[in-house]
Amino acid sequence: MSRRLLTGNGSAAWGARLARVDYIPAFPITPQTEIIETIAEWIDRGKMTGRMVTMESEHAMITAAGAASATGVRVFSATSSQGLLYAMEMIYSVAGWRTPLVLVNVSRGISAPITLEPDHNDVLAARDSGFLQIHCSTCQEVLDTTLMAYRLAEDERVRLPVIVNQDGFYLSFTREPVEIPDSRPAAEFVGDYNPENMGFRASSPSSQAVAVLGAGAYSYFRYETHLAAREALSVYEEVAREYRERFGRYHPIVETYRTEDAEYAFVMMDSFATKAKDGVDRLRESGVKIGLVRPRLLRPFPEEQLCRALAGMKGAAVIDQNLSMGKGGVLYTEIASALYGQNEAAPLLASFIGGLGGRDISAEEFYEIAATLQKAVKHNRAPRPRLLYTVEELRAMRKLQAIAHVERHGSKPGE
Amino acid sequence: MFRIRFHGRGGQGMKTASRILGTAFFLEGYEVQDAPRYGAERRGAPIFAYIRADRKPINERGIIAGPDLVVVADDSLVPLPAAGVLQGIREPTVILLKSCESGATWRQRLNIKNPIVTLPETGEAEDSAELRYIGAACAGAAAGVLGIISRESLAQAIQEELGRLGEAVLAKNRANALASFDAIKKSAAVNVTEGGSIPAQPYKRPAWIDLPFEDARISAPVIHAGLTSVEVRTGLWRTMAPVIDYSLCRGCWWVCSTFCPDGVISVRDNQPVIDYDHCKGCLVCVAQCPSHAIAAVPEKEEQARKKAVAGEAS
Numbered sequence: 001m002s003r004r005l006l007t008g009n010g011s012a013a014w015g016a017r018l019a020r021v022d023y024i025p026a027f028p029i030t031p032q033t034e035i036i037e038t039i040a041e042w043i044d045r046g047k048m049t050g051r052m053v054t055m056e057s058e059h060a061m062i063t064a065a066g067a068a069s070a071t072g073v074r075v076f077s078a079t080s081s082q083g084l085l086y087a088m089e090m091i092y093s094v095a096g097w098r099t100p101l102v103l104v105n106v107s108r109g110i111s112a113p114i115t116l117e118p119d120h121n122d123v124l125a126a127r128d129s130g131f132l133q134i135h136c137s138t139c140q141e142v143l144d145t146t147l148m149a150y151r152l153a154e155d156e157r158v159r160l161p162v163i164v165n166q167d168g169f170y171l172s173f174t175r176e177p178v179e180i181p182d183s184r185p186a187a188e189f190v191g192d193y194n195p196e197n198m199g200f201r202a203s204s205p206s207s208q209a210v211a212v213l214g215a216g217a218y219s220y221f222r223y224e225t226h227l228a229a230r231e232a233l234s235v236y237e238e239v240a241r242e243y244r245e246r247f248g249r250y251h252p253i254v255e256t257y258r259t260e261d262a263e264y265a266f267v268m269m270d271s272f273a274t275k276a277k278d279g280v281d282r283l284r285e286s287g288v289k290i291g292l293v294r295p296r297l298l299r300p301f302p303e304e305q306l307c308r309a310l311a312g313m314k315g316a317a318v319i320d321q322n323l324s325m326g327k328g329g330v331l332y333t334e335i336a337s338a339l340y341g342q343n344e345a346a347p348l349l350a351s352f353i354g355g356l357g358g359r360d361i362s363a364e365e366f367y368e369i370a371a372t373l374q375k376a377v378k379h380n381r382a383p384r385p386r387l388l389y390t391v392e393e394l395r396a397m398r399k400l401q402a403i404a405h406v407e408r409h410g411s412k413p414g415e
Numbered sequence: 416m417f418r419i420r421f422h423g424r425g426g427q428g429m430k431t432a433s434r435i436l437g438t439a440f441f442l443e444g445y446e447v448q449d450a451p452r453y454g455a456e457r458r459g460a461p462i463f464a465y466i467r468a469d470r471k472p473i474n475e476r477g478i479i480a481g482p483d484l485v486v487v488a489d490d491s492l493v494p495l496p497a498a499g500v501l502q503g504i505r506e507p508t509v510i511l512l513k514s515c516e517s518g519a520t521w522r523q524r525l526n527i528k529n530p531i532v533t534l535p536e537t538g539e540a541e542d543s544a545e546l547r548y549i550g551a552a553c554a555g556a557a558a559g560v561l562g563i564i565s566r567e568s569l570a571q572a573i574q575e576e577l578g579r580l581g582e583a584v585l586a587k588n589r590a591n592a593l594a595s596f597d598a599i600k601k602s603a604a605v606n607v608t609e610g611g612s613i614p615a616q617p618y619k620r621p622a623w624i625d626l627p628f629e630d631a632r633i634s635a636p637v638i639h640a641g642l643t644s645v646e647v648r649t650g651l652w653r654t655m656a657p658v659i660d661y662s663l664c665r666g667c668w669w670v671c672s673t674f675c676p677d678g679v680i681s682v683r684d685n686q687p688v689i690d691y692d693h694c695k696g697c698l699v700c701v702a703q704c705p706s707h708a709i710a711a712v713p714e715k716e717e718q719a720r721k722k723a724v725a726g727e728a729s
């Protein structure tokens with residue numbers, strides 16, 4: 001075991017290396033490329049076995065990943081943003097094949113307009129695909145989760161592909177101290193992939209998953225995939241406990257921070273959640289009983305764990321780093337669905353949208369969110385959803401619009 | 416927590432500088448977070464990198480709003496608003512500038528009272544081959560100013576970050592970094608103080624605004640830029656080059672031109688011509704040509720050949 005500074009991308013690559021993956025179909029995209037570059041260099045220098053093939057697109061990449069996984073080898077791949085969207089047809093297909101590959105997604109906002117910085121509309125587009133989703137908030141989590149993801153994916157009760165999500169820039173290019181497990185205990189933990197009845201072989205050509213099925217059979221397979229995803233909750237818990245026994249780190253389904261006596265909570269996912277922890281610490285110093293609730297698993301959605309974490313609280317502010325056009329925050333909507341009718345003591349929910357395209361969330365904004373929440377609870381009235389956006393940001397935007405207008409029309413708007 | 420920001424231009428090794436200092440902190444037993452920050456990179460464009468170092472685990476993330484130390488590798492960035500060199504500086508923020516002019520001059524010019532330490536420009540830095548050593552020198556100077564990083568940790572950090580580049584490059588960087596470390600240690604009598612976190616009571620309320628609805632004539636991102644697909648020379652991405660052997664080309668129905676996904680094979684005088692400024696080297700044309708007239712040649716060899724031909728011609 002060694003502790004050293006690693007980026008999120010380096011951590012993902014280490015996860016794949018320690019899982020002794022056999023096959024890595026790859027296609028570059030910012031901010032993911034460093035993952036496949038790192039793996040390519042290791043393979044080149046003989047530090048890692050396995051075969052890497054650069055494909056012509058992400059669509060081909062996920063097709064190759066699913067097909068290889070169906071032959072019974074362990075597969076790793078990585079993508080981001082537009083790449084994930086381009087692969088989307090096959091994301092759904094390979095999940096339907098029940099192939100247990102692991103895909104690291106490095107979140108980056110979606111075009112148009114284009115951005116390189118993170119938000120979660122990319123990975124949420126895969127929400128209903130059958131891929132399980134685990135969201136990480138530190139580089140250490142990226143490594144640990146990638147390893148655990150293979151155990152989860154390959155378990156015969158689950159056998160579904162898993163997306164391990166990390167934020168671009170905020171994790172992908174950021175170094176933090178990361179403990180790298182030794183290869184032997186890591187190998188013992190992950191074990192060998194036993195594909196059992198998955199006998200798709202290049203040497204004996206056959207076709208898979210092409211039969212056009214009647215609704216009865218179709219419904220059966222679709223719903224079984226759903227049930228397998230639900231089953232993944234208890235399987236994940238087993239895996240996470242074993243990981244703690246072996247390596248001393250426990251990554252729960254839903255992380256809670258200072259919630260024991262909390263009256264309020266921030267609810268958010270991925271790397272910005274560590275900023276919320278700082279917010280919690282400062283607010284606690286000034287007497288606000290607030291905590292953080294962070295779902296790591298988004299699919300399967302941990303309703304029970306979330307309800308338990310929020311039970312008895314007065315109010316919860318869900319901060320979504322995503323936006324469902326014409327609806328609002330995705331996590332807010334899902335939390336609301338989990339709480340509705342389940343729990344008499346459900347907290348008041350407030351929805352905030354922030355961090356779109358990597359837009360920072362300041363410490364003061366966490367304090368203001370907490371203040372808004374307290375006020376809402378006092379008046380027993382949920383506030384309207386709020387985009388974290390300031391007067392200065394709008395002023396800068398107006399300037400750009402004025403320039404664009406002059407360039408296009410040769411005069412200022414209104415003239 | 417120490418919050419440190421490095422400013423430089425693309426190509427000056429700011430990522431390397433932040434990594435060297437980050438690793439040096441780590442070797443001194445600190446928890447560390449370091450990251451470069453750039454948009455669509457270009458050599459010469461302003462970029463920055465940052466480090467947080469603390470005795471406790473670090474939860475803060477993203478760009479540093481209130482730095483304790485700002486390191487500037489290129490003093491021409493200071494007056495550039497886009498570079499944001501002075502953004503968020505507080506009274507005790509130390510500024511470390513690579514500049515021929517004195518700290519006093521800069522203080523007067525910028526009308527600030529902050530401690531400014533200058534690291535003299537060496538004549539060599541003008542030489543573009545020396546540019547890559549600026550990063551290590553800046554990291555060394557920063558370590559010197561901080562005063563809590565030992566010479567040994569600095570040297571080891573350079574070894575860890577640059578060891579893979581070979582002994583010559585390593586030695587040169589180490590020498591530069593240690594020289595600036597020593598020079599600063601001797602001359603500078605400033606103190607970098609760790610900044611605290613922003614208290615929740617009282618705090619400055621963010622000026623949130625409700626975005627107004629605006630119709631699509633205003634709010635649709637109809638953003639037009641120059642002819643980027645022409646101006647960006649994607650030919651630089653190529654590792655393999657398609658080379659047409661015109662003695663084998665039968666001038667078929669321009670299969671190559673039809674299949675080229677980048678549309679960079681045009682037909683002139685009944686012959687296919689590849690635009691190498693934009694050919695990405697995907698080799699689709701090589702696979703498609705029915706008369707096997709297109710070969711895949713390693714880009715390096717092809718460049719050497721072109722150079723030789725050009726040499727002969729001149």
Ligand code: SF4
Binds near residue numbers: 676680695697
């Ligand atoms: S290598 Fe690809 S991009 Fe280049 S000319 Fe051939 S088909 Fe076009």
Ligand code: SF4
Binds near residue numbers: 665708709
């Ligand atoms: S496909 Fe081959 S034969 Fe046809 S035009 Fe192109 S290079 Fe010539």
